[in-house]
Amino acid sequence: xxxxxxxxxxxxxxxxxxxxxxxxxxxxxxxxxxxxxxxxxxxxxxxxxxxxxxxxxxxxxxxxxxxxxxxxxxxxxxxxxxxxxxxxxxxxxxxxxxxxxxxxxxxxxxxxxxxxxxxxxxxxxxxxxxxxxxxxxxxxxxxxxxxxxxxxxxxxxxxxxxxxxxxxxxxxxxxxxxxxxxxxxxxxxxxxxxxxxxxxxxxxxxxxxxxxxxxxxxxxxxxxxxxxxxxxxxxxxxxxxxxxxxxxxxxxxxxxxxxxxxxxxxxxxxxxxxxxxxxxxxxxxxxxxxxxxxxxxxxxxxxxxxxxxxxxxxxxxxxxxxxxxxxxxxxxxxxxxxxxxxxxxxxxxxxxxxxxxxxxxxxxxxxxxxxxxxxxxxxxxxxxxxxxxxxxxxxxxxxxxxxxxxxxxxxxxxxxxxxxxxxxxxxxxxxxxxxxxxxxxxxxxxxxxxxxxxxxxxxxxxxxxxxxxxxxxxxxxx
Amino acid sequence: xxxxxxxxxxxxxxxxxxxxxxxxxxxxxxxxxxxxxxxxxxxxxxxxxxxxxxxxxxxxxxxxxxxxxxxxxxxxxxxxxxxxxxxxxxxxxxxxxxxxxxxxxxxxxxxxxxxxxxxxxxxxxxxxxxxxxxxxxxxxxxxxxxxxxxxxxxxxxxxxxxxxxxxxxxxxxxxxxxxxxxxxxxxxxxxxxxxxxxxxxxxxxxxxxxxxxxxxxxxxxxxxxxxxxxxxxxxxxxxxxxxxxxxxxxxxxxxxxxxxxxxxxxxxxxxxxxxxxxxxxxxxxxxxxxxxxxxxxxxxxxxxxxxxxxxxxxxxxxxxxxxxxxxxxxxxxxxxxxxxxxxxxxxxxxxxxxxxxxxxxxxxxxxxxxxxxxxxxxxxxxxxxxxxxxxxxxxxxxxxxxxxxxxxxxxxxxxxxxxxxxxxxxxxxxxxxxxxxxxxxxxxxxxxxxxxxxxxxxxxxxxxxxxxxxxxxxxxxxxxxxxxxx
Numbered sequence: 023x024x025x026x027x028x029x030x031x032x033x034x035x036x037x038x039x040x041x042x043x044x045x046x047x048x049x050x051x052x053x054x055x056x057x058x059x060x061x062x063x064x065x066x067x068x069x070x071x072x073x074x075x076x077x078x079x080x081x082x083x084x085x086x087x088x089x090x091x092x093x094x095x096x097x098x099x100x101x102x103x104x105x106x107x108x109x110x111x112x113x114x115x116x117x118x119x120x121x122x123x124x125x126x127x128x129x130x131x132x133x134x135x136x137x138x139x140x141x142x143x144x145x146x147x148x149x150x151x152x153x154x155x156x157x158x159x160x161x162x163x164x165x166x167x168x169x170x171x172x173x174x175x176x177x178x179x180x181x182x183x184x185x186x187x188x189x190x191x192x193x194x195x196x197x198x199x200x201x202x203x204x205x206x207x208x209x210x211x212x213x214x215x216x217x218x219x220x221x222x223x224x225x226x227x228x229x230x231x232x233x234x235x236x237x238x239x240x241x242x243x244x245x246x247x248x249x250x251x252x253x254x255x256x257x258x259x260x261x262x263x264x265x266x267x268x269x270x271x272x273x274x275x276x277x278x279x280x281x282x283x284x285x286x287x288x289x290x291x292x293x294x295x296x297x298x299x300x301x302x303x304x305x306x307x308x309x310x311x312x313x314x315x316x317x318x319x320x321x322x323x324x325x326x327x328x329x330x331x332x333x334x335x336x337x338x339x340x341x342x343x344x345x346x347x348x349x350x351x352x353x354x355x356x357x358x359x360x361x362x363x364x365x366x367x368x369x370x371x372x373x374x375x376x377x378x379x380x381x382x383x384x385x386x387x388x389x390x391x392x393x394x395x396x397x398x399x400x401x402x403x404x405x406x407x408x409x410x411x412x413x414x415x416x417x418x419x420x421x422x423x424x425x426x427x428x429x430x431x432x433x434x435x436x437x438x439x440x441x442x443x444x445x446x447x448x449x450x451x452x453x454x455x456x457x458x459x460x461x462x463x464x465x466x467x468x469x470x471x472x473x474x475x476x477x478x479x480x481x482x483x484x485x486x487x488x489x490x491x492x493x494x495x496x497x498x499x500x
Numbered sequence: 501x502x503x504x505x506x507x508x509x510x511x512x513x514x515x516x517x518x519x520x521x522x523x524x525x526x527x528x529x530x531x532x533x534x535x536x537x538x539x540x541x542x543x544x545x546x547x548x549x550x551x552x553x554x555x556x557x558x559x560x561x562x563x564x565x566x567x568x569x570x571x572x573x574x575x576x577x578x579x580x581x582x583x584x585x586x587x588x589x590x591x592x593x594x595x596x597x598x599x600x601x602x603x604x605x606x607x608x609x610x611x612x613x614x615x616x617x618x619x620x621x622x623x624x625x626x627x628x629x630x631x632x633x634x635x636x637x638x639x640x641x642x643x644x645x646x647x648x649x650x651x652x653x654x655x656x657x658x659x660x661x662x663x664x665x666x667x668x669x670x671x672x673x674x675x676x677x678x679x680x681x682x683x684x685x686x687x688x689x690x691x692x693x694x695x696x697x698x699x700x701x702x703x704x705x706x707x708x709x710x711x712x713x714x715x716x717x718x719x720x721x722x723x724x725x726x727x728x729x730x731x732x733x734x735x736x737x738x739x740x741x742x743x744x745x746x747x748x749x750x751x752x753x754x755x756x757x758x759x760x761x762x763x764x765x766x767x768x769x770x771x772x773x774x775x776x777x778x779x780x781x782x783x784x785x786x787x788x789x790x791x792x793x794x795x796x797x798x799x800x801x802x803x804x805x806x807x808x809x810x811x812x813x814x815x816x817x818x819x820x821x822x823x824x825x826x827x828x829x830x831x832x833x834x835x836x837x838x839x840x841x842x843x844x845x846x847x848x849x850x851x852x853x854x855x856x857x858x859x860x861x862x863x864x865x866x867x868x869x870x871x872x873x874x875x876x877x878x879x880x881x882x883x884x885x886x887x888x889x890x891x892x893x894x895x896x897x898x899x900x901x902x903x904x905x906x907x908x909x910x911x912x913x914x915x916x917x918x919x920x921x922x923x924x925x926x927x928x929x930x931x932x933x934x935x936x937x938x939x940x941x942x943x944x945x946x947x948x949x950x951x952x953x954x955x956x957x958x959x960x961x962x963x964x965x966x967x968x969x970x971x972x973x974x975x976x977x978x979x980x981x982x983x984x985x986x
Binding site: 299300 | 581582588590595598600601602604699700701702703704706707708734735736737738814815817818820821822823824826827828838842862865866867870874
């Protein structure tokens with residue numbers, strides 16, 4: 023039997039606000055436990071939530087970026103359950119009336135075709151705190167620093183058909199939220215994570231199979247592996263005559279498997295109801311249009327522009343637009359040189375990316391500024407140095423030895439373009455190799471490479487290869 | 501005349517003219533509380549040292565020419581308002597050990613105006629009750645008859661004002677908790693428009709209904725306090741960003757031409773005939789002052805109590821979830837796992853009425869029941885509010901009885917929740933619609949006080965206060981003092 027996989031993702035993106043969604047406490051990561059939780063976050067008697075306007079703005083930006091409806095009226099609801107890291111005994115979320123609905127984005131499917139993935143909704147909610155079990159000798163600790171951190175939960179339609187599509191979708195969301203500047207997307211710190219709903223059904227069947235939900239996947243690799251494990255598990259189960267049970271599962275990355283957490287029967291009845299402490303969020307048409315005006319260029323648009331305006335190769339355009347700072351870096355460099363954009367792209371995607379990766383740096387931390395990289399590319403473009411020498415200059419720039427021009431000057435790497443100087447070397451090489459000269463003249467054209475090599479060796483690679491070639495051919499045919 | 505018998509306005513004049521110091525006044529009232537509260541149990545906490553320190557500061561401020569509008573004037577806070585450094589019990593064992601780290605907005609504003617807090621008043625547990633018998637600290641007794649209830653939930657606030665412990669007390673009203681005790685103790689009780697006074701720092705019972713107000717002996721005093729308490733607070737999203745009228749300045753305006761709607765449904769067989777007669781007389785008195793009365797029909801008003809007992813418990817079941825024994829409040833000893841910690845802390849910390857409402861509320865919000873109960877109740881709530889709005893197209897205030905009977909005996913209804921709930925049959929509608937409402941002393945039945953209930957249109961507390969003030973200029977019911985408390 024052929025099985026079709028059906029996946030829907032719930033992505034949780036932490037919004038990059040300075041203060042929490044309903045209180046003035048800081049959202050900065052990594053503080054001492056419980057130092058960033060005010061009375062509102064602690065759920066003290068009598069305190070009340072007040073909505074941080076910035077989260078509404080951010081959610082609206084996201085909605086517009088995925089071509090969704092930004093609801094003119096959305097409502098916060100209470101999701102009631104008891105847990106020690108949930109101070110109020112309820113989480114403030116949105117339920118029946120979320121702020122964003124009916125969106126979409128496009129990914130590449132397995133065949134390289136563009137595929138539309140529906141976004142059912144995106145809603146605002148507060149994060150819970152964190153239970154700490156390590157190092158506390160048979161008791162548990164609670165850190166409420168994270169309690170009240172704003173989250174945007176983005177729910178896809180069950181349109182994804184493989185783990186690879188799920189990852190492509192999640193990456194796309196990741197790119198978009200970072201482009202918009204509404205989330206830092208930091209997966210190690212838990213700012214970007216997802217739950218995956220996975221089911222399988224016989225190819226051609228309309229009805230969905232029973233799904234399981236894998237909770238809290240915090241890396242692209244885990245998403246792929248957890249889903250693939252779960253697909254295998256479900257298919258094996260059904261083919262062995264069993265049935266999938268609707269349940270919540272956890273992915274154990276150490277064992278690369280998913281494990282049951284709780285079944286549907288054990289699921290909480292969250293008793294959602296509109297939070298009477300908060301008014302409905304009403305957004306005017308003017309507000310939405312103002313947000314639209316301020317939207318930055320989004321990855322897809324930028325990619326197409328890079329291809330159309332700069333003539334970049336599709337792959338390079340994709341690479342360069344995955345992250346807005348990289349795209350900005352590229353454009354800054356292009357603007358500072360007369361060289362062809364593709365040449366700049368080669369350097370950004372190639373040597374620069376390599377160097378950044380090697381040193382574990384972000385583009386923002388690059389040891390070479392866009393302007394300085396443009397300086398290097400300009401010197402290739404104007405034949406001051408060859409591409410080969412340029413790599414040497416790049417290394418020196420990365421080591422902090424100065425700008426391209428400074429290094430070229432200091433190390434005397436300027437390409438020799440003075441014909442009379444090259445002629446002197448060419449004459450010397452011809453004189454030193456009478457045998458090869460004879461063979462060349464007898465018709466062994468390929469020997470030209472040997473002569474070029476000798477000249478380049480004599481000039482330490484600094485002679486302009488094109489000129490060397492021409493002068494050699496002239497002299498040898500003379 | 502003894503200081504305890506004076507109104508807030510009279511005391512303000514006395515302090516201003518230097519007849520006495522706030523320290524003397526404060527000490528006199530503290531002595532009075534110490535002498536009489538054993539009979540009433542109106543107080544949960546008396547903050548004598550803090551009060552005298554605040555009074556001394558007020559005296560110094562006044563001497564330095566920095567007197568705020570309430571400088572040196574005493575009051576008592578219902579123990580539902582968070583008071584920094586002072587136990588805030590909410591009448592519950594759950595919070596018996598809870599010392600608030602912050603002040604409620606109401607407390608903060610009154611203190612900033614110079615008011616001196618004498619202590620914290622007894623109340624029904626988490627404001628759930630109409631007799632003050634659900635308090636962990638025991639029932640409050642009605643100064644008019646010590647065998648009777650002062651009403652609830654603000655029973656301690658009302659009894660302390662009636663017994664002249666204080667000229668004024670703060671209170672809260674979710675379904676009648678300011679007005680019914682005011683009616684049963686011969687005091688003024690006003691619940692402003694929902695959102696007029698910040699709920700920040702008021703321990704929540706039912707967030708969409710809770711509203712802070714005051715209990716005093718005169719409309720004038722109520723106006724004075726309300727002017728300080730009311731107004732926008734950015735810490736409460738449901739607090740109205742509307743200008744607050746000068747209530748005190750409005751008081752003197754005539755009620756000539758004011759139209760009073762008398763709700764037909766409120767004079768039914770559930771109302772004690774003698775109480776009804778007092779209320780009719782009061783309405784006639786208002787007419788003699790130039791108001792006109794017409795009968796209004798509110799076809800959905802009878803649904804108030806059942807609607808309220810779905811909405812309020814639903815919100816309460818969620819609001820009270822934070823009392824889990826983890827961060828503050830009562831925690832059971834020697835608990836096993838987390839579930840045990842929750843169950844026993846809450847089982848021990850909450851009383852029966854609170855548990856009953858948490859269970860009711862949990863039920864009406866549960867999957868499969870939400871639509872039939874909670875959603876339906878919210879729809880009916882709109883119908884009831886519409887009844888009021890329709891009435892306010894023709895009239896300025898709506899008048900009727902505050903409570904179906906005068907004060908009842910302690911223990912008489914405590915085992916019969918439904919009968920107890922019906923005590924609030926005339927007051928709940930105002931909460932469901934968010935309208936301002938007030939109870940005014942309007943006579944006696946068998947030696948027990950009766951209250952006239954007035955409801956105003958949204959934001960129009962002024963109309964209520966004006967009526968009450970005009971009425972109090974013509975009558976002396978409010979000056980009557982219970983025997984033994986003169």
